[in-house]
Amino acid sequence: MGNPKAFLEIHRQEAGYRPIHDRIHDFGEVEQTLNTRERRLQASRCMDCGVPFCHWACPLGNKPPEWNDALYKGDWELAYRLLNATNPFPEFTGRICPALCEKACVLNLIEHEPTTNREDECAITEAAFREGYISVQQPERNGKRVAVIGAGPAGLAAANALNLKGYHVTVFEKNEAAGGLLRYGIPNFKLNKAIIDRRIRLLEEEGIEFRYGEAVDYAAVSQQQAELYDAIIIATGTPTARDLNIPGRDLKGVHLALELLSQQNRVLAGMEFTKDERITAKGKDVLVIGGGDTGSDCIGTAHRQGCKSVTQIEIMPKPVEGPVDPKNPWPNFPRTLKTTSSHEEGCVRRWNINTLEFLGKDGKLTGVKVQEIDWETNPNGGRPLMVEKGEPEIIKAELVLLAMGFLKPEHPQYPENVFVCGDAANGASLVVRAMASGIQTAEKVNKFLM
Numbered sequence: 001m002g003n004p005k006a007f008l009e010i011h012r013q014e015a016g017y018r019p020i021h022d023r024i025h026d027f028g029e030v031e032q033t034l035n036t037r038e039r040r041l042q043a044s045r046c047m048d049c050g051v052p053f054c055h056w057a058c059p060l061g062n063k064p065p066e067w068n069d070a071l072y073k074g075d076w077e078l079a080y081r082l083l084n085a086t087n088p089f090p091e092f093t094g095r096i097c098p099a100l101c102e103k104a105c106v107l108n109l110i111e112h113e114p115t116t117n118r119e120d121e122c123a124i125t126e127a128a129f130r131e132g133y134i135s136v137q138q139p140e141r142n143g144k145r146v147a148v149i150g151a152g153p154a155g156l157a158a159a160n161a162l163n164l165k166g167y168h169v170t171v172f173e174k175n176e177a178a179g180g181l182l183r184y185g186i187p188n189f190k191l192n193k194a195i196i197d198r199r200i201r202l203l204e205e206e207g208i209e210f211r212y213g214e215a216v217d218y219a220a221v222s223q224q225q226a227e228l229y230d231a232i233i234i235a236t237g238t239p240t241a242r243d244l245n246i247p248g249r250d251l252k253g254v255h256l257a258l259e260l261l262s263q264q265n266r267v268l269a270g271m272e273f274t275k276d277e278r279i280t281a282k283g284k285d286v287l288v289i290g291g292g293d294t295g296s297d298c299i300g301t302a303h304r305q306g307c308k309s310v311t312q313i314e315i316m317p318k319p320v321e322g323p324v325d326p327k328n329p330w331p332n333f334p335r336t337l338k339t340t341s342s343h344e345e346g347c348v349r350r351w352n353i354n355t356l357e358f359l360g361k362d363g364k365l366t367g368v369k370v371q372e373i374d375w376e377t378n379p380n381g382g383r384p385l386m387v388e389k390g391e392p393e394i395i396k397a398e399l400v401l402l403a404m405g406f407l408k409p410e411h412p413q414y415p416e417n418v419f420v421c422g423d424a425a426n427g428a429s430l431v432v433r434a435m436a437s438g439i440q441t442a443e444k445v446n447k448f449l450m
Contacts, residue, residue, distance in 0.1 A: 003044045003072065004047075006041070006044035006045050006072075007045045007046075007047050007107055007111075010041055010042070010044065010045050011113060012042070012045070012107075012113035012114065012115075012116060013034065013038060013041075013042055013116070014116060014119065015031060015032045015033050015034050015119055016031075016032055017030045017031055017032065017341045017344070018030050018031075018032060020344060020345050023189065023341075023345075024303045024304055024345050025304070026189075026304070027187065027188040027189050027264075027268055027304055028188070028189065028192070029095070029188070029189060029190065029191070029192050030189045030190070030300075030341045031095070031190075031341075033119075033122075033123065033126075034119070034123070039071070039119075039120065039123050040071060040072050040074065041072075042115070042116045042119070042120060043068040043069070043071035043072040043115070043116075043120050044068075044072040045107065045115050045116075046064060046065050046068035046069065046072075046115045047065075047106060047107065048065040048069060049065065049106050052064070052065050053104035053105065053106060053109075053331070054101035054102070054104055054105050054115075054117060055101075056104065057100040057101050057103065057104035057331075058086075058100060058101045058432070059100070059430070059432050059433045059435075059436035060086050060087050060093075060432060060435060060436045060439070061086050061436075062083065062086045062087055062101060062117075062121075063082060063085075063086065064101055064115065064117045064120075064121075066082045067079040067080075067082040067083045067120075067121070067124060068115060068117070068120060070082060071120060071123075071124060076124060076127045076128065076131065076133070077128070077131070077133045079124045080124050080125065080127070080128035080133050080134070081133075083121055083124055083125070084128075087121070087435075088156075088157050088160050088161070088435065088439070089153070089156065089157070089160075089199060089435065090121045090122070090124070090125040091122065091125045091126070091129075091195050091198075091199065092153065092182060092191065092195070092196075092199075092431060092435075093118070093121065093431065093432050093435070094118055094119070094121040094122025094123075094124075094125055095122055095190060095191050095195070096182075096186060096190055096191055096431060097118055097430070097431065097432050098430065099114075099117060099118040100333065100430075100432070101117045101118075102114040102115065102116075102117050102118065103330075103333055103334060104330070104331065105117070108323070109330055112323040112324075129198065134202070136202065136205045136206055137164060137206055138206065138207070139163065139164050139165065139166045139206075139207070140166055141166050141167075141168060141207075142165070142166040142167060143168075144166075144167050144168065144230040144231075144449055145167065145168045145169075145170070145228075145229045145230050146159075146162050146167045146168070146169050146170075146229055146230060146231045146232070146233065146445060146449075147169075147170050147171075147172060147228070147229040147231075147232045147233070148162075148169060148170070148171045148172070148232075148233045148235055149172050149216045149232065149233065149234050149235060149236055150171075150172070150173065150180065150234065150235035150236040150237060150422075150424070151171050151172075151173035151175075151178035151179065151180060151210065151235075152179065152180020152181055152182065152235060152236075152237050152422065152423075152434065153180060153181075153182060153422070153431045153434040153435045153438065154180075154235040154237070154421045154422025154423065154424070154434040154435065154437050154438040154441075155171060155173075155180070155233065155235030155421075155422070155438060156171075156178065156179075156180075156199075156203070156435075156438070157434070157435040157436075157437075157438030157439050157442070158233050158235060158421055158438035158439065158441050158442045158445075159171050159203070159208050159233075159438075160203060160208070161438070161439050161442035161443070162442045162445060162446065163203070163206055163207055163208050164206075165442075165446055167230075167446075167449075168207070168209075169207070169208045169209065170208075170209045170210075170211060170229075171208060171209065171210045171211065172211050172214045172216050173210065173211065173212050173213075173214070174213070174214065174215035174216075175212065175213070176212055176213060177196075177197075177200075177212060177269075178196065178200050178210055178212075179193070179196045179200075180237055181237065181431075182196055182431065183196055183265060184258070184261070184262040184265055184266075185258055185261055185262065185294070185297075186261075186297065187261060187264070187265065187297050187300055187301055188265060188268055189300055189304070189341075190297070190300075193265065193268075193269065226414075226415040226417055226418055229417075230417065230449055231417045231418070231419065231445045231448060231449055232417065232418045232419070233418075233419050233420075233421060233438075233441055233442075233445065234411070234414075234418065234419070234420045234421070234424055235420075235421050235422045235424055235438060235441075236409070236424045237422060237423045237424055237428075237434075238406035238407065238408060238409060238423045238424070238427060238428045239406075239409070240406060240407045240409065241256045241257070241258060241402065241404070241405070241406050241407070242402075242404040242405045242406060242407055243256070243402065243404075244289065244355060244402050244404065246355060246356065246357055246358065247357045247358065248357050248358025248359060248360055248365070249358060251358050251359075251360040251363060251364060251365045252360075252363055252364045252365060253360070253364055253365030253397075253398055253399050253400060254358055254365055254400045254402070255279055255399070255400070255401055255402070256401075256402050257288075257290070257294045257295065257297070257298050257401045257402060257403035258294075259279055260279045260281075260298060260301060260401055261294075261297055261298065261301060263277075263278070263279055264279075264301055264305070279399075280305050281301070281302035281305040281306065281307035281310075281399050282305050282306040282307065283306060283307070283308055284307055284308055284397075284398040284399045285307070285308050285309045285311075285396050285397050285398055285399075286298075286299075286302045286307045286308075286309065286310045286311070286397060286398075286399045286400075286401065287310075287311050287312075287313065287368055287395055287397035287399070287400045287401070288302075288310065288311070288312040288313070288400075288401045288403055289312075289313055289355055289400065289401070289402050289403065289404060290312075290314065290402065290403030290404040290405070291312060291313075291314030291316065291349075291351070292403060292405065293340075294403040294405075295312055295314075295401070295403035296312075296338075296340040296342045296343060297342065297403075298401040298403055299312060299340075299342040299343065299345070299347050300340075300341065300342030300345060302399075302401075303342070303345045303346065307399075309348070310346065310347045310348070311347070311348040311349075311350065311395060311397070312343075312347055312348070312349050312350070313350045313351075313353040313355070313370065313395075314349075314350070314351045314352075314353065315352070315353060315354055315355075315373070316351065316352070316375075317351055317352055317375060318337065318351035318352070319335050319336050319337040319338070320334075320335070320336050320337065321336065321337045322336060322337075323336065324336070352372060352373050352374060352375070352389070353370050353371070353372060353373070354370065354371045354372075354373045354386065354388075355368060355369075355370050356369045356370060356371055356392060357369040358400065359394065364398070365397060365398055365399070365400060366396070366397075366398065367394045367395060367396050367397055368394065368395045368397050368400060369392050369393070369394050370392065370393060370394075370395055371388055371389075371390075371392045371393075372388075372389045372390050372393075373386050373387060373388055373389055374386075374387050374389050375387075405428055406423070406427070406428040408426075408427035408428070409424055411424075416448075417448065419441050419444055419445055419448075420441075421434075421437045421438050421440070421441035422434040422437045422438055422441075425437065425441075
């Protein structure tokens, strides 16, 4: 611990975002960076706690006290080695992770000013790429072959771990490029796709084979297919979004959130769509149904497409404002109100709103009938009861985006050498949890084949 008094003398400083008037006109990353001196000062705030709750809270088991200390002392290469020992892709989590470690930081529990772990790990990794600390590794091959179905964060983490152990790894991806939701679900203004491409090139140089445009039906993995490889890992995520089957669902202008997000990312990658295929918020009143991160991504995308207005509704109550949630105290993750960069760009946010019907004219969406509700305690226990409050109202909208999460997939009985990981196994969750699951599954495969 280089500076034991830093947390007393230095306040938390975030890099912040580009100015709103500037960033809403492009899809460049909105988050800025601190200079080297300020970044090292932020790293110095880590107290190297006797019981590091940050390490406990991180699904990957990252050790922020160790690499923050190296960063503070100016040893960027050591900082990266310590970070990469537990995190295979810190350039991803350094940009999009909700930083469970920071919520568990002692400085957050006491002062509500946790160490800037997420930003620190991003800065460390970018320095490692820039300075050449990251080199191609060529492990000795053991002659065994593993197939990974799905090139999302879980599949990539599993493929990377097994490749470094000497397995011949082939990754099958139904889309035209790797990344899964990193590429097709998260907007470029949060994660520039060049960051993914850089990592994929490195994985290819290290020997992983990627086969794109090959959809493998995980539900039909047979004994014969399983015999082609020593082991198969299914990392296909949660492909089925939760829909809202109410009157008017078939109107033109009602879309699942990923239909918009994935198409916009493909447009930025150079893919072309016809006028009828193109989903755009330009000049439209937009309604986003769902209050999570995917809904927030829709808001930011709508602004950049030139929408007239954006409203976001959520059926659940408004979270607690402030750093502490009395009903969900530490060590649980605080369910407090989250205001993202997209929300800051302009959005009407409403809670306790139930959607009743999509309204339209000549087959096109014109508005949405909604009902304000309350939640009452169920006298029989279990889920609270939804009760109507006031009269239904109509929200004007020419584009509705459904961002209500994803359904956990069901799997048949597989041969013993077939493993399932990530969201495909556990349901929709965080990228960092998917990566951790991929690494854990790789260990299971290794033990099985050994």
